[in-house]
Amino acid sequence: GAVVSQHPSWVICKSGTSVKIECRSLDFQATTMFWYRQFPKQSLMLMATSNEGSKATYEQGVEKDKFLINHASLTLSTLTVTSAHPEDSSFYICSARIGGTDTGPQHFGDGTRLSIL
Amino acid sequence: GESVGLHLPTLSVQEGDNSIINCAYSNSASDYFIWYKQESGKGPQFIIDIRSNMDKRQGQRVTVLLNKTVKHLSLQIAATQPGDSAVYFCAEGGGNDYKLSFGAGTTVTVRA
Numbered sequence: 001g002a003v004v005s006q007h008p009s010w011v012i013c014k015s016g017t018s019v020k021i022e023c024r025s026l027d028f029q030a031t032t033m034f035w036y037r038q039f040p041k042q043s044l045m046l047m048a049t050s051n052e053g054s055k056a057t058y059e060q061g062v063e064k065d066k067f068l069i070n071h072a073s074l075t076l077s078t079l080t081v082t083s084a085h086p087e088d089s090s091f092y093i094c095s096a097r098i099g100g101t102d103t104g105p106q107h108f109g110d111g112t113r114l115s116i117l
Numbered sequence: 118g119e120s121v122g123l124h125l126p127t128l129s130v131q132e133g134d135n136s137i138i139n140c141a142y143s144n145s146a147s148d149y150f151i152w153y154k155q156e157s158g159k160g161p162q163f164i165i166d167i168r169s170n171m172d173k174r175q176g177q178r179v180t181v182l183l184n185k186t187v188k189h190l191s192l193q194i195a196a197t198q199p200g201d202s203a204v205y206f207c208a209e210g211g212g213n214d215y216k217l218s219f220g221a222g223t224t225v226t227v228r229a
Contacts, residue, residue: 006160032215043206044161044219057214093160097215105151106217108160 003027004096006109014117020080021112023094029074030096038091050077084116127224136194138223140207147209152192154203202227
């Protein structure tokens with residue numbers, strides 16, 4: 001149980017292109033999803049918290065207009081990297097937690113490797 | 118700001134031996150701690166978690182120990198196997214936002 005699917009797994013595109021990444025919870029409803037960014041040999045850095053039916057909450061230093069997040073349903077959140085540039089190349093990972101009031105584990109997707117040429 | 122950190126970035130262990138991975142945290146308000154395993158090119162995989170009202174929790178071949186006095190967390194892996202080779206992250210959380218703060222990660226390599 002608690003499977004999170006992320007798509008696509010790998011994207012290569014030209015500078016200036018916008019890229020959309022999908023994060024789906026397959027067997028549970030997720031009122032809250034999280035988007036992380038991970039550079040090689042580094043830890044996960046939280047970018048934003050995605051809340052179903054409301055605006056995302058961004059971490060300090062993350063550009064809201066650059067990284068658009070939409071959490072339109074209880075099983076889907078999307079991250080759009082707008083006008084991507086080479087410095088946006090990274091491993092983007094989403095996670096979801098099962099709804100409820102208790103703190104519990106976040107379940108992660110297998111990430112999207114984004115390469116901007 | 119406060120963050121979670123790991124004492125050692127790498128750990129080499131002989132197959133069959135026990136592994137111990139350590140983690141220090143600095144946010145005394147954290148009340149939830151979790152260990153993840155990340156294999157190359159994949160997302161983190163949940164291993165085990167523990168709440169601040171406990172000091173030990175066991176799973177299958179894994180044990181997490183929490184020492185709130187010195188703000189220390191450890192993960193013990195019994196009879197380490199080649200499939201245990203990965204990067205291990207500790208993370209802390211707490212509060213109503215459910216956010217997790219991740220440590221730097223320890224790379225575990227199992228020698229045959």
